[in-house]
Amino acid sequence: MIRINESFQKLQNSYLFAEISQRIQAFQQQNPTQELIRLGIGDVTQPLPSVCVQAMHQAIDELTSSKTFRGYGPEQGYDFLREAIAEHDFQARGANIAADEVFVSDGAKCDVGNFQELFAQDIRLAIPDPVYPVYLDTNVMAGRTGVVYLECRADNNYLPDLPKEPVDLIYLCFPNNPTGASITREQLTLWVNYALENKALILFDAAYEAFIQDEDLPHSIYEIEGADKVAVEFRSYSKTAGFTGVRCAYAVVPKACTAYTAAGDAVSVRDLWMRRQTTKFNGVSYPVQRAAEATYSPEGKAQVKALIQYYLNNAAHIRAALQRMGFSCVGGDNSPYIWVQVEQDAWGFFDFLLNEAGIVCTPGVGFGPCGENHVRISAFNRFDKVQEAMLRIEAALKNSPL
């Protein structure tokens, strides 16, 4: 008899964004003429930077000639991209990361979801609440139950406090999804020191790093001394360069990064990840890696910056409009997400916006119980749509006050 992994039955019925899609579909079937404005899932709307398009075209041309054709690439990514990442994303900020510590992949969601495979079943986890649901769901799938939730509420500025009990694997996400909160160098140093003292490992999700505007904020955990021993960092081109459909990301696993056997012997996390990736992953396509590389040219950097500014301008508009309507909001300054406090329950407010304004948001409780009475509004849409969305919300609140 084929038996299932019963841990799957401990998950909520559907993944947050799948549940939202189902509700949207049901709404559209009932209201086929209503045009929705989607400020829910963080999916980009602006076209790819032209440098990326040119690089992809050229790479495809190379694949059409027997002289320049390429088959399988290295599972961990081509050197040209790994070297560009190490130089521009890390060494340029004083973080001593080498190209062979970079593992190129097809998404930060896959990397952050797969990484837990390297660790024992009975480790203790620390997961912020609210946070990107992939961290918890992938551990539940793997049968892990020992979770310490790090509550992030208005009274701690949506920043997790250090765990009061010992933990082994810590998930941090900055700039944060969903709250938009960012972490200072001093605060991040506390986490790195905690991990060093407790032989713990931090999985640092920096998928929204490109949105950081405040010059004092760290962009990488490796800007903190000692972090290379206790942290893995995840980055993505999805929101940075509009690659949600193109797919390219990377994980940094420094050579100094260590985990332990039950007997206490130190093992290289990088070697484990290399073993895992070479076994289960065949690498990202050559044209896509060339497109990612193009974001590091001077022209590419300027185009990426303009994209980020476009979405941050949307975010500023959303935040100011919602505050004028009387909502208390955070985020949107170093992040594309605005985290809004609402008086209703989160799904109730989601339904109100959908039914009364034709606006899709993300209910905060989908990111964890502390997200109750909050919704997340994404700045990823066209500016004219964002403007219209705010007018629609204002009108809906006037017509049917909550």
Ligand code: MLT
């Ligand atoms: C989000 O909306 O939280 C993200 O777009 C989801 C993702 O990147 O997988």
